[in-house]
Amino acid sequence: xxxxxxxxxxxxxxxxxxxxxxxxxxxxxxxxxxxxxxxxxxxxxxxxxxxxxxxxxxxxxxxxxxxxxxxxxxxxxxxxxxxxxxxxxxxxxxxxxxxxxxxxxxxxxxxxxxxxxxxxxxxxxxxxxxxxxxxxxxxxxxxxxxxxxxxxxxxxxxxxxxxxxxxxxxxxxxxxxxxxxxxxxxxxxxxxxxxxxxxxxxxxxxxxxxxxxxxxxxxxxxxxxxxxxxxxxxxxxxxxxxxxxxxxxxxxxxxxxxxxxxxxxxxxxxxxxxxxxxxxxxxxxxxxxxxxxxxxxxxxxxxxxxxxxxxxxxxxxxxxxxxxxxxxxxxxxxxxxxxxxxxxxxxxxxxxxxxxxxxxxxxxxxxxxxxxxxxxxxxxxxxxxxxxxxxxxxxxxxxxxxxxxxxxxxxxxxxxxxxxxxxxxxxx
Ligand SMILES: Nc1ncnc2c1ncn2[C@@H]1O[C@H](COP(=O)(O)OP(=O)(O)OP(=O)(O)O)[C@@H](O)[C@H]1O
Ligand code: SF4
Ligand SMILES: [Mg+2]
Numbered sequence: 001x002x003x004x005x006x007x008x009x010x011x012x013x014x015x016x017x018x019x020x021x022x023x024x025x026x027x028x029x030x031x032x033x034x035x036x037x038x039x040x041x042x043x044x045x046x047x048x049x050x051x052x053x054x055x056x057x058x059x060x061x062x063x064x065x066x067x068x069x070x071x072x073x074x075x076x077x078x079x080x081x082x083x084x085x086x087x088x089x090x091x092x093x094x095x096x097x098x099x100x101x102x103x104x105x106x107x108x109x110x111x112x113x114x115x116x117x118x119x120x121x122x123x124x125x126x127x128x129x130x131x132x133x134x135x136x137x138x139x140x141x142x143x144x145x146x147x148x149x150x151x152x153x154x155x156x157x158x159x160x161x162x163x164x165x166x167x168x169x170x171x172x173x174x175x176x177x178x179x180x181x182x183x184x185x186x187x188x189x190x191x192x193x194x195x196x197x198x199x200x201x202x203x204x205x206x207x208x209x210x211x212x213x214x215x216x217x218x219x220x221x222x223x224x225x226x227x228x229x230x231x232x233x234x235x236x237x238x239x240x241x242x243x244x245x246x247x248x249x250x251x252x253x254x255x256x257x258x259x260x261x262x263x264x265x266x267x268x269x270x271x272x273x274x275x276x277x278x279x280x281x282x283x284x285x286x287x288x289x290x291x292x293x294x295x296x297x298x299x300x301x302x303x304x305x306x307x308x309x310x311x312x313x314x315x316x317x318x319x320x321x322x323x324x325x326x327x328x329x330x331x332x333x334x335x336x337x338x339x340x341x342x343x344x345x346x347x348x349x350x351x352x353x354x355x356x357x358x359x360x361x362x363x364x365x366x367x368x369x370x371x372x373x374x375x376x377x378x379x380x381x382x383x384x385x386x387x388x389x390x391x392x393x394x395x396x397x398x399x400x401x402x403x404x405x406x407x408x409x410x411x412x413x414x415x416x417x418x419x420x421x422x423x424x425x426x427x428x
Contacts, residue, residue: 007283013076014038015057015060016032016033018031033389035339046331048317048332049327051335051336059288062287063202064076066197066202075187076185082181088145090187091141095134095141110178119178121134121137123169126171140155163176197228198280201281201283203286205289211272212260215259216257217257221245221271221275222278225242225279230279248274248311249270269297269301286318290302291320291321302325316329323362323366332347333345338383338386341421342424343358344421345421356423357401392405392407
């Protein structure tokens with residue numbers, strides 16, 4: 001079970017893109033390892049900044065979290081609802097797949113089958129005679145999925161009684177800790193994901209190419225409300241909701257019937273934001289949301305994003321290659337290098353006590369930050385290929401502090417100070 005403050009958790013998230021074989025004789029299938037095992041919690045109400053060089057996998061990470069790609073490996077948990085509320089089909093499948101597991105010695109390390117079963121059933125699965133509990137759990141999920149709400153109190157009561165009876169039993173308590181209350185987005189079926197998509201939105205870099213040029217602003221903003229069945233076409237509620245979100249995003253009512261090409265870049269980005277916020281999301285990925293705008297408009301849009309966050313209690317993943325913009329908006333900042341997270345810290349700490357040589361190099365490259373405390377260091381060479389990344393620490397060919405161990409052993413992601421994680425054998 002995870003801390004209640006977490007909204008999204010990526011666990012060992014991997015996204016590999018297969019490369020086309022270059023000849024008939026090429027045996028090995030090669031992959032671009034865009035995300036190569038990322039573990040990260042995003043807390044409710046925070047803005048988590050994500051920075052790194054072009055091609056390090058930032059956008060891929062944002063897209064995988066929203067399941068715009070089917071991830072290659074790992075899990076993405078969403079805690080906006082609990083598992084029992086949504087009752088996804090995968091939960092029933094897991095219960096059925098492991099229904100007849102042999103009794104486990106509760107003192108031994110559980111194998112992967114038991115961990116999978118315990119992620120849904122918790123401690124119930126290790127009790128003698130687990131069938132009644134498993135049965136009640138399965139039927140509760142089935143009834144929820146089929147909207148037979150009148151049956152739920154009966155199953156809930158059975159489960160509550162069993163859990164109360166088992167409380168205090170060491171094996172039960174141990175396995176109860178493996179119970180996962182979040183929804184694993186990577187296991188949802190497309191229809192189940194579609195229902196949650198309303199809460200998980202994205203704001204893109206280039207508002208011009210992401211807005212349909214043949215639709216008016218009113219239609220663009222209202223499109224999602226219609227698609228998710230929140231309003232009916234031509235209804236007064238639709239009109240009202242669109243106008244309200246336009247006002248919230250600083251768009252005048254007369255703009256309702258205009259087309260995207262009739263707007264400036266900053267206004268188009270406001271339309272992109274209004275489109276995402278109209279659905280009242282909980283989590284928004286902003287992928288280079290202000291990078292295409294000039295500096296004064298950038299400030300306006302950043303302030304708008306801030307206002308929306310306060311008003312709607314939003315959680316942002318704010319992706320940008322511009323560290324000063326990220327610093328302005330973020331509570332915590334993650335630094336990515338070649339598909340991995342190399343440093344994660346509260347925003348202020350990342351600048352005032354930089355530990356990873358790569359972060360230090362990124363900071364050195366910002367001319368605007370004059371009073372930096374990190375030692376100046378220039379990044380040499382290009383980002384290596386994510387197809388065959390360097391061994392050990394992937395940064396070693398470019399790192400001035402690299403030693404023998406760096407070439408061979410991948411550094412673990414370690415908490416050096418409270419909340420400040422670094423993956424480096426010789427942190428600064
Ligand atoms: N759909 C795809 N198919 C194949 N390869 C992809 C795909 N999307 C991204 N990649 C590759 O994955 C790697 C990471 O790309 P990604 O777009 O996530 O980087 P980024 O950090 O967002 O870069 P930028 O700052 O330039 O936007 C790159 O090597 C890219 O070529
Ligand atoms: S592990 Fe070694 S190569 Fe990697 S960043 Fe640290 S010092 Fe540099
Ligand atoms: Mg990108």
